[in-house]
Structure formats: C-alpha cells, structure tokens
Amino acid sequence: MHNLEQRGLRTDISGMPVSWITYREAVRLYHLGQVRYTCGSLMYRVHGGVSALSGERRVIEVNSIIATDGRSRGAVLNYEDYIPPLSNEALFKRDAGMCMYCGEKFRHSMLSRDHVTPLSRGGGDNWNNVVTACKRCNNHKAGRMPEECGMSLLAIPFTPTYAEYLFLRGRRVLADQMEFLAGYFPRESPLRERIAELKKAA
Numbered sequence: 001m002h003n004l005e006q007r008g009l010r011t012d013i014s015g016m017p018v019s020w021i022t023y024r025e026a027v028r029l030y031h032l033g034q035v036r037y038t039c040g041s042l043m044y045r046v047h048g049g050v051s052a053l054s055g056e057r058r059v060i061e062v063n064s065i066i067a068t069d070g071r072s073r074g075a076v077l078n079y080e081d082y083i084p085p086l087s088n089e090a091l092f093k094r095d096a097g098m099c100m101y102c103g104e105k106f107r108h109s110m111l112s113r114d115h116v117t118p119l120s121r122g123g124g125d126n127w128n129n130v131v132t133a134c135k136r137c138n139n140h141k142a143g144r145m146p147e148e149c150g151m152s153l154l155a156i157p158f159t160p161t162y163a164e165y166l167f168l169r170g171r172r173v174l175a176d177q178m179e180f181l182a183g184y185f186p187r188e189s190p191l192r193e194r195i196a197e198l199k200k201a202a
Contacts, residue, residue, distance in 0.1 A: 006043055007170065009177045011067045017163050017181055018068075020170055026062045040064035040176040064174050084165035086127055088113055093168045094160060095132035096194060101141070101151050106134050116157065118143045127159035155190065164191050175199055 007020040010029075013036050021029075027046050029035050046060045084090070091113060098105050100114075114133035117123030120143050131153065133141070141149055160168060163184035167173060168191075173181075178195045185192055 004044065006064075006172060006174070008043060008062060009040070009065045009166075009170075009180065011065065013067055013069055015067060017166050017184060020166065021066075023062060026066060027060055029066065029068055030060045030062070034068045036067050036069060038063035038066050040180065041174065043174075064176055065180055082162050083127070084160055084162065086125065086130065090160070090165065090168045091127075091130060092132050094158075094191075095155070098132060098154075099134040099137050100131035100154050100157075101133055101137040101146070103154055104134060110134055112138045114138045114141060116146065116153065118145070121145070128157050131155075131157050158190065160191075161186060161189075164189060167191060167195075 004023050007022060008026045010018045010021045010026075012018055023044060023046065041064050043062050043064050046062060047058070088111075089108075092108055092111050096105070097108065097111065099111070111132050112135050113130050114137070115123045115125065116129050116131060119125065123129045137151070141151055146152055161184070163181050164186075167178065167181045167185075170177070175198075178198065182189075182192055182195050
C-alpha cells in the first residue's frame with residue numbers, strides 16, 4: 001500500500017488522462033458513483049462507517065488510475081494545439097534538472113530559465129525557446145545566441161502535450177501511471193526514454 005499522499009490519475013470515460021487527484025477526491029468520486037472502471041495497482045483501502053442495516057463496514061479500494069463519467073475538458077486539452085502554462089518547475093522537470101549547455105545536473109535552486117534566442121533579440125518566452133540552464137552557463141551566455149559564445153544545446157526544446165505535462169506535474173508517479181501516460185505521448189517524445197530509465201531504476 002502507498003501512503004495517502006500518493007496521487008491517483010483520473011481519466012474521462014474514454015480513458016483520456018485528465019488530472020492528478022488526492023485520495024480524498026478519489027474517495028468522493030467513488031462515493032458519488034462516478035467511477036466507471038479502474039486500472040493500475042491498488043493504492044490504498046479507505047475504511048468507512050458501519051452500515052446500520054447490514055452491520056458491515058464499508059471499504060473503498062482506490063486504484064492508481066480511475067476512469068470517471070463523461071468526456072471531460074481533458075479530452076479537448078489533449079489535442080495538438082494545447083499549450084500548457086510555462087513554469088520553471090515544469091521546465092526543469094522537462095529537462096530532467098540538467099543544464100542544456102554543460103550537461104550537469106543541479107538542484108532546482110541552482111537552475112534558471114534561459115531563452116535560447118534572447119528576449120532582446122526578439123525571442124519569445126515560450127516552451128520552444130526556453131531551456132534549463134545552470135546559473136553559471138546562463139550568466140556566461142547573457143544576451144547572446146549560443147553560437148556566439150561557443151555554446152551548443154544538448155537537446156532541442158519542445159512544447160509538452162497535455163499528457164506529457166501531466167507527467168511533468170506529477171509527484172512520485174507510479175510505474176503503471178507512467179506507462180499509461182506514455183501511451184498518449186507523441187511517438188517521438190523525448191520523455192519516453194526518461195520513463196524507460198525510471199522504470200529500470202525502480
């Protein structure tokens with residue numbers, strides 16, 4: 001069994017990933033009869049009150065992936081034109097906490113957001129123009145293009161799809177949740193290799 005801080009992955013009835021939910025939200029969905037089917041592993045059993053009629057104590061078993069009624073907004077968000085909000089937390093996780101110039105991994109406090117094409121040169125503050133950089137490399141690059149200061153990118157920046165963004169926003173994502181989300185990743189997604197490495201390390 002997992003601790004109660006472990007989040008479940010909610011999908012709509014078609015199986016499209018929607019959001020991460022707490023155990024309280026999951027129990028509420030079970031209680032309201034909105035869970036249509038489940039998959040993945042059993043995360044925890046929640047014990048309820050004792051029925052006055054049967055004398056039995058209710059137990060709700062919460063799985064790591066639950067499908068709920070309807071086709072929700074999540075189905076729309078999975079289309080290719082969805083652009084997730086850009087944040088340093090998600091950016092650093094997209095780039096695995098690695099500086100995209102020197103290749104070293106750092107704590108988040110030592111990382112920064114670098115604009116490949118500087119804002120002063122007309123570059124945008126968007127997923128396709130930002131990478132994770134350690135503060136030393138970012139300061140060295142300053143307002144220049146990478147090639148102007150003898151630097152090169154280790155990976156091409158990309159905009160995550162909704163399923164990829166859910167993965168990036170997840171905390172302590174379980175192996176079955178990773179595998180499920182990966183089924184919605186683009187074929188060429190760089191995150192597929194990340195998931196394969198995480199599963200090997202587990």
